[in-house]
Amino acid sequence: MFHKRVAVVAALAAAGALTLTACGSNDDAAGGGGGGASSPAAKAVAGEGDRAGVGDLTFLSGSAKQHGAQAGTGDWATAAGAQASTPTARSWVQLSASKAGALNPVVVNGAGFTLYRFDKDTASPSKSTCDGACATTWPPVLVAPGSKIFTEGVKKSAVGVIKRADGTHQVTVGGWPVYRFSKDTKPGDTNGQGVGGTWFGVTPDGKKAGQGSTGRPPASEAGRPPASPATSVVLFDDKNFADNGAQGLAGKGCQNVFRDDVASSLTTAGTLKIWSEANCKGKSKVVNGDVADLATIGFDNTISSVFFG
Numbered sequence: 001m002f003h004k005r006v007a008v009v010a011a012l013a014a015a016g017a018l019t020l021t022a023c024g025s026n027d028d029a030a031g032g033g034g035g036g037a038s039s040p041a042a043k044a045v046a047g048e049g050d051r052a053g054v055g056d057l058t059f060l061s062g063s064a065k066q067h068g069a070q071a072g073t074g075d076w077a078t079a080a081g082a083q084a085s086t087p088t089a090r091s092w093v094q095l096s097a098s099k100a101g102a103l104n105p106v107v108v109n110g111a112g113f114t115l116y117r118f119d120k121d122t123a124s125p126s127k128s129t130c131d132g133a134c135a136t137t138w139p140p141v142l143v144a145p146g147s148k149i150f151t152e153g154v155k156k157s158a159v160g161v162i163k164r165a166d167g168t169h170q171v172t173v174g175g176w177p178v179y180r181f182s183k184d185t186k187p188g189d190t191n192g193q194g195v196g197g198t199w200f201g202v203t204p205d206g207k208k209a210g211q212g213s214t215g216r217p218p219a220s221e222a223g224r225p226p227a228s229p230a231t232s233v234v235l236f237d238d239k240n241f242a243d244n245g246a247q248g249l250a251g252k253g254c255q256n257v258f259r260d261d262v263a264s265s266l267t268t269a270g271t272l273k274i275w276s277e278a279n280c281k282g283k284s285k286v287v288n289g290d291v292a293d294l295a296t297i298g299f300d301n302t303i304s305s306v307f308f309g
Contacts (some may be wrong), residue, residue, distance in 0.1 A: 003309035056146040075110030097248030098151025101190035105232040106201040106209040112187025121200040123175030153248025174206015204250040216247035230270030235263035254280040
């Protein structure tokens with residue numbers, strides 16, 4: 001059971017959407033943590049559009065596992081694809097920058113299922129138009145009052161919550177309401193990508209995933225400079241992008257790794273610089289695209305920070 005830590009939440013109603021402000025102490029978000037770094041409750045402001053407040057909503061950097069979430073709760077309660085068609089407000093959700101199929105980066109939930117955005121919705125103001133049968137096929141990602149939102153590689157400033165027509169609260173990324181797809185039956189599925197020309201995986205900044213790059217440059221372009229610097233990266237605990245543990249980072253400038261010195265491979269679209277120490281210090285290496293085995297460049301279990309831009 002999570003320990004409640006939010007002391008004050010200020011709420012201002014505006015245009016049917018939600019603005020979030022959470023203040024609290026620096027105590028752990030959940031008990032039983034195995035020595036992981038605690039994350040203080042944070043001021044949480046959604047990415048775009050008008051917003052209003054929801055009581056006791058806490059944003060925390062890192063994964064649910066790092067914060068001691070219990071099995072069968074939150075996103076983990078929706079691991080089975082058959083359960084996806086029932087929209088349910090959860091006690092916690094996780095938003096992680098990751099890779100799914102050909103989409104890189106794309107946001108996934110705590111169980112590893114791809115999250116999507118809908119072109120008929122709006123991001124400014126944030127508004128969902130998917131109700132009724134649509135919300136059965138595309139269950140909105142819902143949170144209950146008192147919930148926690150864990151972020152890995154997704155900036156808290158890009159995340160928000162809106163009030164839907166039925167009174168439930170739906171998570172947004174970059175202002176866009178986000179959804180599961182009921183026909184994704186296992187983690188990593190991307191069966192919703194491009195459906196109807198209006199449904200797309202959502203990137204950590206709210207854009208459409210898979211637009212212009214899948215993360216790996218074509219073989220004919222190997223060794224050629226990318227069009228632009230990378231804005232996100234997924235670090236895998238094992239080489240060859242094995243899904244035995246991964247973490248995502250996104251943004252601009254120097255970003256510290258949540259779990260440092262564990263990455264053995266990485267996937268990214270563009271160039272970035274990896275560093276052996278926090279705050280982009282120590283030895284460094286410029287990376288251009290995916291690296292299946294970081295040992296080949298002398299960085300196995302060595303990355304502590306990443307510089308984007």
